[in-house]
Amino acid sequence: MKIDTNTVDKIAKLARLEIAPEEKENVIKDLSKILSFMEKLNELDTTGVEPLVYMSAGVNITRNDVVKEVITHEEALQNAPDHDADYFKIPKVIEK
Structure with missing residues (x-):
């Protein structure tokens, strides 16, 4: 296939x-x-070769979630710049 400026424009x-x-x-x-x-790739003989969905046969290895360190609600709010008794306070971002 010949690539010219018209083809580039269409693409x-x-x-x-x-x-x-x-x-x-x-x-x-x-x-x-x-x-x-x-x-060049079309010249290869691919008879008997199964199509791939993924490039490797590797499987994702996941790990179990392990709780390592837990902080309390009060400790989480301790370093917040602005908070009330239960929640972080942030500037309003959505106007009604």
């Missing part, structure tokens, strides 16, 4: 990108390199 419009006129030549070169690489 930029679909991707909602603004590409400066002086950058278009570099984009054309980069897209041409990408397409030539993809053509």
Whole structure:
């Protein structure tokens, strides 16, 4: 496939990108390199190869949550710049 300025303009419009006129030549070169690489990959024989969902067979290893240090309600409010008996006070951010 031949990449030209019209193709770059269409791709930029679909991707909602603004590409400066002086950058278009570099984009054309980069897209041409990408397409030539993809053509190279199409030459590979992939019969019998299962498609991958993930790049590795690794599984996420999670850890159990362990409570290490607990602070009381009063200790949490102790360093707050502004608070009442039960809650932190913050400036109002939503107006009605």
